[in-house]
Amino acid sequence: MSVSATHPRPNLETLESREVPAALSFLNQFASLAQVTSPPVQATPMIRGSSTSLTSFLNNPSSGTSSVISDPLPAPSPTTPTLPAPTPTTPSPNGGIVTTEAIFNHSTTAQVRTATINKFNPNLGVLTKVEIIAEGSIQADAALENLSNISQTVKTHLKGTMQYQIQGVGTTLNASFDRQEVGNVAAFDGIADLQGVSAKKFEIQTQANFQTLTLSDEASLALFSGNGTLQVANLTDAKACNCGPGNMLAAIETLAQGRVRVVYHYTPASQLGSIAGYVYHDVNRNGVYNAGDRMIPGVVLTLTGFDLQGNAISRTTTTGSNGWFAFNRLPAGNYTITQTQPAGYLQGMNAVGTAGGIVTGDVISDINLQTGQNATNYSFGEITNAVVPPPPIVRPPLDPPFFSKIRFTGRYSGWM
Ligand SMILES: [Ca+2]
């Protein structure tokens, strides 16, 4: 845009307006919604951005349109590194850490963008905690020119929000930003080119500050474990206001960049242990599995507890055809096994296994599993009301002298 010096009070020319979808794709299910049909938004050189929020986009993707104004300014340098260095995380004692991240490079605001993070590879061990660290920055270049015949004050006010949403995670990460710059400019210099003594250029850079999100519940750990990736959606929505005299030329361009870093805390496979045992029909009711007792398949057992870092662990398993059960891939910690009483049996005697514990009914608590320990022989005995068969009848011994007489003589005919 330029205006001749011979035209001292130019009319503000209408800037080109074109419509673009705010999001080209988002979480595969929205891919078909990329064609947006809303009417163009009135162009104005003073406002850039849209009111689209990530939440409203999720609820109504077709609303995701924005107005783009042809650039009267050179774009801000896209190479300016404004992301802070990754924040160091505290390693878990005896644990491992692996990190993945989704990067969003400099791009105009008011669009939903997606990137992916890698899930945690279960071959490395067992995931115990997921830290999600979001970062972002906004960079705006604003130019204002006073077209009046006296000096004036001009101001640029930039505010907005940056949001991230990770596929399957219920919590959206949000941050807001709010910056303004004020300056004085001289009377119009006769050339409306956003330059010279009657013009002011503000270069605004601001960080969006996010809270770190930490997840360690069972559902989240399952979501982040396995092969493949999870999608991360980003929306930065900016509102800009260039304020000044009643006769003014103004333009602004706002870009955003960001990163979501996911830190996986895990117990390495080499440090995992197990707790195993069996459920049996204690036929002779002596509290010990021995000859004549029978194993009971299909019995449900639940394990709960905490690893050494205090992360909750919860598992369920069922005895196999041989009556044995096992909770595998367990980090060191304190655990409780609860048996679901099998139908058709009465309560028998239960016993702790090789990592100890306390028996209370069908609950064996306070099992302190050491790093890499494979504890076994946690037993749950059941009995029935069925009459236990009496021991086989043993005939009393025959009279020894009589018996020996037969054996020694061998003369059957003479004695029978
Ligand atoms: Ca027995």
Ligand SMILES: [Ca+2]
């Ligand atoms: Ca029982």
